[in-house]
Amino acid sequence: MPERRLFVYDRDRHSESHPERVVTQRRDQPRKFEDISKWQIETDVAIIGFGGAGACAAIEAADAGAEVVIFEVASASGGSTALSSAEIYMGGGGGTRVQRACGYQDSTEDMTHYLLAAQGDLGDEERIRLYCEGSLEHFDWMLARGVPYKDSEFKARAIVATTDDGLLYTGSEKAWPFRELAKPCPRGHNLEIEGDNGGPLFMKIMTEQVESRDVRIEYDARALCLISDDAGEVRGVVVRIDGEKVSVLARKGVILCAGGFVMNREMLATYAPETSQIATPIGNPFDDGTGIRMGEAAGGTLLHMNQCFLTIPYYPPSSLTFGILVNAQGQRFINEDVYHARIAAHIRKQVGESVYLIIGEKYWKEPNMLGGAIVATGETIEEVAEEAGLPVDNLSHTVQAYNEGAKKGVDPVFHKQADWLAPIESTFAAIDLTPGKHGNYVAFTLGGLWTRPTGEVRQMSGEPVPGLYAAGRNTCGLPRRAEGYASGLSVGDVTFFGRMAGRRAAHREGRG
């Protein structure tokens, strides 16, 4: 099993070397348009951030005829998209070329129903429908940009494909209750490259696409604040380049694609304390909320800032799925065959502190990425319960009932698929996954600026902030809760709605 290439951030080092990134030390207030006498850069569209969202916005804005400048705080493009596997969740409409080649006839209706069910009350129906209806076009757009997808399926239960196969199940489509609500279909599209190397390849292709257009790119350029006029319209952005503050006039608009805020520990503790207490942030060091703060200060408003992608890497090895998860009461609480982030979300909902994986020797595999602690082993489940401090009667009943069903290939209570059912047998083990104590919980943020699907940043009144757009984790986008997450939804959202924001800004009537 290859090492997971997640960028895990050293927060202490960060705060010393970049004190200005701490939220209380910057006001992020927009500069007044009327006070600016000289523009160092003039363009139609200014894009802040050159990750997946910024790249897609730039390509579309340029293709729509707009003059575009990208400002990227790092010395290279990539953002957190380059650190991800860059899977994209796509399908519907009869299936993408890859889906069809693999024998799947996906429907837009099934895809829509799945995403609506997965996002639940938090789902933005308009956004989900647009995404599903535009998904085949999005796939074709990716192909036309040169993104390679192989017509083959990766069949293991995995967080990411470790082969160059083009398609895999990345969510909870086959798991209860979703399989009853929409016909399951794999929709995770993986780049044709061995290992978990999709992100760098994807951003290499996107960067070349941007470079092949007439787009100006400024690296090492830190956006400081927006520029707004007296009427509240965004007219540009102030950027620091080579130690100088540069005033950028954006005739059509500014698109914020500067990522989420998981690396800003103060913001995370303020807005998402339930996650900040237990999870290691994943992303790039510049996921520090800069774009969210700038947008908010210019009149945008925040949405679902408490929501995070939170997970525990429960697989691979997929054999752990044969275990059961129990809470402090020795009871199961979720079908263990769902997507790993859905598991983490439900772990966080249990009363009492402890959560354990109960598993038999046959299916326990090491190494794994759980970060759990084996706190009890024994020849009987009662012994294990005793040793782990779990209620003996309840755990014993839980295992007995589970085993009875498993022998018949059914899980009448939590509806785990038959593929993952087998009696739990001696030697038994209890693996402590209690958040804050054990378990490799990792997170990134899903809350951000409230936008229309077009990327228009909204005021609290619902109206747009004129001239201001945003996409990607800078916004509260399509994926809004860990419970309904699937791999490929964030890069899917980032690219799909990044493109839309680019087009929208480019078509806006400019003013100087």
Next chain:
Amino acid sequence: MPERRLFVYDRDRHSESHPERVVTQRRDQPRKFEDISKWQIETDVAIIGFGGAGACAAIEAADAGAEVVIFEVASASGGSTALSSAEIYMGGGGGTRVQRACGYQDSTEDMTHYLLAAQGDLGDEERIRLYCEGSLEHFDWMLARGVPYKDSEFKARAIVATTDDGLLYTGSEKAWPFRELAKPCPRGHNLEIEGDNGGPLFMKIMTEQVESRDVRIEYDARALCLISDDAGEVRGVVVRIDGEKVSVLARKGVILCAGGFVMNREMLATYAPETSQIATPIGNPFDDGTGIRMGEAAGGTLLHMNQCFLTIPYYPPSSLTFGILVNAQGQRFINEDVYHARIAAHIRKQVGESVYLIIGEKYWKEPNMLGGAIVATGETIEEVAEEAGLPVDNLSHTVQAYNEGAKKGVDPVFHKQADWLAPIESTFAAIDLTPGKHGNYVAFTLGGLWTRPTGEVRQMSGEPVPGLYAAGRNTCGLPRRAEGYASGLSVGDVTFFGRMAGRRAAHREGRG
């Protein structure tokens, strides 16, 4: 049992007669100070809203020597405080006069530990400590204002005291896990008046207190927006009185005490969709988010807008506590002796849609306020499980294990107190409480403007918006989640931090 006097709002009627209250139809943008040539009203401190927070802020500001004007949109004082029971959560420091008379020696440490545990990751430690350390003084302040508390205890498990007794348990202090974290003590202080009539009496006293001071009160005065200067400092407020827009100069500051947003269905659906789907809003019609929107538009930022007080009136009759709550898997998920809102919060965390109260004939009492549907009755629990569509084996084990413990006076798994333990016996019933289907779920909002405990409204950077203060449900205050709520925490927060905001604003150096 007296009818609960909660104001349940007719939302359809509301939107027709007050279309301007719909969030998308108002921008709430501050007016520019520099554009205002004439001030119709000049004062030191302008207070928006004459409920509990506004009244306390006005009294303290006036007592600190400031000139004060209150603007209230309704034709009378009261706000949602007058619709509540006006219990206040107080204690610590050896106990209030009432606590001591009833034989309780409360400690500040226990009170603090309880509130910290109850608020969990969402708790604001600074705010909680200030509240607990100042609680005895707050009680004495109430006495000095003429608020009557009788030195007697109301001992029933109830949502509100229906007698004139002065003290009752209003939270989950005696329930697991809290009793292990802090010595239990009743801290709900109830006004000396028969029936659930504390709110009107409390606001009558507070209104008289305000009127006895040199405070100008403008009723039927709707605040439209704040007035900010070029530097972002709040300098006043625009109010509509008799159809005229009135510019109010506030030399020291504006205090927003205009309530939460539970009556604004668009805002509720946007920010708290998980609650808006299932709960009836409680409050007064003007809990429409006006103050939150005005404050946000003037540079304040939002915090925990998804959080609501959500409850199901599970008692009285307290005998229902002898039942057990089970989820779709036929498993218990909470000790049923906790505060009702903690029960509702955990109901919302269950996988699968259904939640049932399983209870024996002996303890089922009608009328009750649950709003549940009796979906199955039977001589055996297996019959009931079958009829209700619950997993027979699991429910049967749940009841059997519960009964075995109950006979011995213990609940080894969920730790319900012995007082509420008795075997569940035939005739059995299953009462469907599935949210969105059955159950009288009611809610009000706990999210709002981010403030310092002093009432200073914070920008996203953490710095205050100069000249702007807020208190009560207009803010994200001390109670931040249903899971850790206790009756008396909201009015406690409203009055305690309302006072603090009044003092803070009054002591600010004025300009004008």
